[in-house]
Amino acid sequence: MDATDQKRLLREMLFARRFEERCAEAYQERQIGGFLHLYPGQEACAIGVLEKARPGHDYVITGYRDHIHAIKSGMDPKAAMAELYGKETGCSRGRGGSMHLFDPTCRFMGGYALVGGPFPLAAGFAKAIQMKGGDEIAICFLGDGANNQGTFHETMNMASLWQLPVLFVCENNLYGIGTAIERATVETSQYLRVAPYKIPASQCDGQDIDVVMSEAEKAVTHVREKRQPYFLELMTYRLRGHSMSDSGAYRSRDEVEQWARRDPISIYRARLEAANILAEEDFQKMDTDIQNEIENEIVRFAMESPEPRVEDLERYVYVDGGPKPWLK
Amino acid sequence: MAEMMYWQAILRAHDEEMARDPLVFAMGEDIGVAGGTYKATTGLFAKYGEQRVIDTPISENSYTGIGVGAAMLGCRPIVEIMSVNFAWLAMDQLMNNAAKVHYMSGGRIRCPFVMRVPGGTAHQLGAQHSARMEKVFMGISGLRVVTPSTPRDAYGLLKSAVRCDDPVVIIEHESMYNLKGEVPESEFFTPLEGCETVRPGTDLTIFAYNISVHWALEAAGRLSRELGIEAEVVDLRALKPLDRAGIAASVRRTHRALVVEEDEAPVGVGSEVIAILNEECFFDLDAAPVRVHARDVPIPYNRQLEKASIPNAGEVFAAARRILGK
Structure with a gap:
């Protein structure tokens, strides 16, 4: 990877961080409603894995912490922010909200609020790919908490049984909402839990994007070439609460501080600076540019966009003008 | 007009739609090699193969979800739940995903998904095999729910459901699979709307x-x-x-x-x-x-x-x- 790409990656992670922080502000200003689950701390996971996949070609699905997966898949951040503001110009026309971003034009197949719900959908995308005969793969990003749902076991079994081209990426941030993994799960190493289903699996650091990319490349290649499932566990940590309404009472300040020292942006920035690819002032400029872009283009677009019309409330319950062969 | 049984009418609709469109596939418990509990998929496994006539493990929620996911990419799955009672296990995928994805994506993702469920009380099957769940399905925004009373409609409703771009639940009846009735020999479609x-x-x-x-x-x-x-x-x-x-x-x-x-x-x-x-x-x-x-x-x-x-x-x-x- 050359210096330009490395700087681009750092920028993408920093953009993700600032985007999410700006969402938190907008939430506090009550511009964004509902539940808001933010991604700071985990940026290297979505960005590193998708860097080694083919966004726009491969199908991506995730849970409710979905903003960055959507943007890295190719969604216009303006459409993402407008969705959070509930606007008609949002990626889901204001009907979805933070947890339900969608953009089929770049094959981002959505964020979903039921923990574990996307497992079978991802396998279903892989089934469709298998039937159509393309070289796409399905990529399913979920947290460690999802692995205690029945859909995890049921889907692993069928994905392996039917040799479906799906990559399961487990972002293990050590907590299912506010319950520590060891208090909810006997086997805390998630990649070991797919062994009975004979799915190849590995575990790696999720904070160092170079490590993530290296493992993701193997995982993506496996799925794409062998047309089989693979399970990749990334060890990560969210630096903010589960959602905006998190009390934080379930983990110590020490623990959060320790992980903050393994901030994926700091790790990568230090590496680029040490290699003389990036200077201190480059980073500051990058940060300023990003914050200006977010404020002047993205948030502004969201603020200035129109609300959906109440007259259209019942639109999209069913497909408008769908086939009615009985009328022929 | 040909006289056929309810199950034969369902089988005919499957066969015609699968022959027409390679993205139509069927999945469910015992529907392939065993031919289906009520015979409604008999012979399809031999004709269309295991990629399109899929015997699933007993995992209702997730195989329903696999059907829903495939539908979101343009396939036309016909998922059979062996008995409507087991559809309770599939409700998350059915109501949270199939029924809502079109709406919550602002109309950007379609889900042409079909679920067939034998419902009703049959003969002394007991409380957990005698459910009638129409009230549950018809309370879910985004679903279409139809229920055939005759072999003619069993055929025509499945034909229409497969072509429809919305998710459709077809409630059949465990006691009616051997019911005989006239079904026109030429292809036709029963409306998914109207009485x-x-x-x-x-x-x-x-x-x-x-x-x-x-x-x-x-x-x-x-x-x-x-x-x-x-x-x-x-x-x-x-x-x-x-x-x-x-x-x-x-x-x-x-x-x-x-x-x-x-x-x-x-x-x-x-x-x-x-x-x-x-x-x-x-x-x-x-x-x-x-x-x-x-x-x-x-x-x-x-x-x-x-x-x-x-x-x-x-x-x-x-x-x-x-x-x-x-």
């Missing part, structure tokens, strides 16, 4: 669906023969969306209404139809509408108790007499 008058009449309307259409027709025959009462029988057929205009139009002609459902009364088809009558044509009613429905119990095993828990033609006959004061 059908299956017996015209002037004195009252009996609304029914699925197996209760047969109870209604039997009762209407007796009412005519024994009392000279001409009951109109309307097969609701599409439970979601319900045909408000069609329901009201019949009662504007007959001025009296009876709803027959195999399900328990609370929160059911009967209460919904009567609410529609109140809203649409209250002043056309000459008598208070009446429901004939199952008793509010988990269906018991004992044959006599089971029989007593669900309605029959005799109860429909008696209720019609009460409405007319005869």
